[in-house]
Amino acid sequence: MTAVGDVAPAPTRRRPRPGALIAFGAAGAWLAFVAAHRLLSGRAWWWNLPDLLPPLLFLAVPLALAALVPLARPARAVCAALLATALAVGWPVAGVNPAALWHRPAPAPPGAVTVFAWNTWYWDQLLETGPGGEPIHDPDRLYRFLHAQAADVYLLHEFLYFTPEWDPVPVADVDRLRREFPGFHVAVAGELLTISRFPITLERPLDVRPWLDHEWPDLPPAGSLMPAYHTVKTLRTDLLVDGRVVSFYNSHLHVPVVGLPARSPDTADDGLARHDLRQANYRALAADVADNPHPIVFAGDLNTSPAMRLLRTLPDRLVDATAALDSLYPTSWARYGLPLWRLDWLFTSGDVDVHEYRMVPPGGLSDHSGQLAVVSP
Template identity: 55%
Template sequence: MTGGTGTATRPRDARRAARAGRRVPVVLPAAAGWLAFVALHRVLSGRVWWWQVPELVPPLAFVAVPVLLLAAVAAARRARRTAAVTAAVMGLASLVLGGGAGGLNLAALWHRAAPAPPGAITVFSWNTWYWDQPAAGGRSMPPPAGTPARDADAFYRYLRDQHADVLLLQEYVYFGPDARPIRVDDRDRLRREFPGYQIATASELVTLSRFPIVRQQGMDLRPWAADPRDTPVPPGAGWPEFYTVKTLRTDVRAGGRTISFYNAHINSPVDPSSRGLSPGRLDRVQHEARRANLRALAADIRANPLPAVLAGDFNASPAMGIMRLVPERMADAVPALPSLYPATWDERWPWWRIDWAFTSPEIAVHRYRLVRSLGRSDHSGQHLVISLAR
């Protein structure tokens, strides 16, 4: 009986070993292909316009795919050693090379921010999704099913509930049925809702400050465009500034110091007049406009000796190399965010982070959290508590 059992076991072991042996030849080309993709992504992302479609890969894939490849190799324990080791090395290489694009916030595991001192400043940044425009008012992109009807009173109540000293708000704009932007002037109501606050506006950006505003300036992308033809202003546009100014700098006087707040809404890689992600709408003009806006922003920050906060909607995930244009002086505030995988968009299916917050070395970040908009926008808001560290 014993001999019979051993005889029956050996064929089963042989079949398992054969299946394991077949698994690595499948994993090996997959690992090689993914490593090649990651290497190309590191070189091309943010540099050439025609890589914009691969850039739409969810950031988490840069971590998940190598882990799955390594798991497949580990499951094939009896495979040929050379093939298994080669596949494992390529999986590890792709993880090391692309892991930083995965959007993981590992610092959340150990980072402990210092308590906020007296006089700390509360900042709220949010893409409002066409301000308080009613859903029936002709949005170019209708809200998802189940989204509550837009209520201006509820919109302003949500803003007040953030109890922010400085609010950096994007999409201060309406859109008509033809996808054309419509200028908004809600300053009278803003003054009523936020008594004592000062207001700065440029293009579709508005900054509210409880502190005195000593300077405001919109950043025009045109001097920074590689080619004047790359300015994304459609023919006959009645409001060219909407297309050429995507960052508002506002200097405020707080606690005896002046701080620069940069309110940013960098161009989407998708043509705003399109209704989908068709490759024809991911064009060179949009790519160059994004680069020009970030160049203009970076040049101003480098020349600015003041402490600075930069926040807003960058329309760029952690996997998009265009974020390397943010100057090194500005540090990502994400370590203070208690989330391993921060995702700010889309609130219906939060795939990735495209809303960012950065601070210069003189600024300490004591708290950073994402605020759900509860159907008021497709973006989560960013709520920070900061102080001047030195």
């Protein structure tokens, strides 16, 4: 009982526990980062460093932070809600393929087309090295690998060599390529090589320059022996498949580079330039697809992980074939012997069925797996 005239002591305010602050801070910070990534990826060139994060982090981080939820009492429900929201927002960019649990493609009909898309890693330049570390060309291993795929259509990238100064130069022995694939038809644009058992009715390299937001004076660099290497990253070939024209797009997009805009623009290491080039590639493809009445198969090394928004700027007409893969977490790019994440993709128009789709280990010939697919228009 408080005596008359006495003043009741003010209730003491409980300070948040350090554990609760850590839990709330971590959950809130991760949710803010995921929201910023979904907003800025593919839109702001200076977001190129977060764009390179492993996609699986968008699943792993909120699950790991869930261990801190018990520390957040008495508001554990709020902390859990923050993490659940971060998981929901990040799930579409985590690279997970849940369709692998239930999707079973229809069997291939007679006359289905086998397609093999692959980044060859500078053709046969880096397959072996001599005593001093110099590259020794060994095309035999490369051609054995290509023939083992038994494809009707090959969509190959990095059909080139590099000088010690990293200037691209054409592959010299093109005659052997034609000898290795007798009766096949060949189309080349820059580093892109399409080999087809079916006749080629149209070759169309997609030049990115009309779709750029900025002008880059060294695109292509003066004196380049392969100017199309710098300006063409997608080659369309229309093939006559059993009396019907089908368009195959062979694509190898620019690598995103972490770097500030150079005062003297240099597309080799300028972050803004690379961002511009990558966007221009997608725009050029979208414009061509919009005017293309034929069934479409689009495959290649897009240098775009599931976490990058640019992947979702492809035309709605193109359908992602990922569901046909049997992996819950498909990967196509490896470093130091470890499979990391996916950079290689296959899309088709809705009037093309995908009956088989799998990644083919490169056997040490490249840092990218090949994409083998069986399709029918």
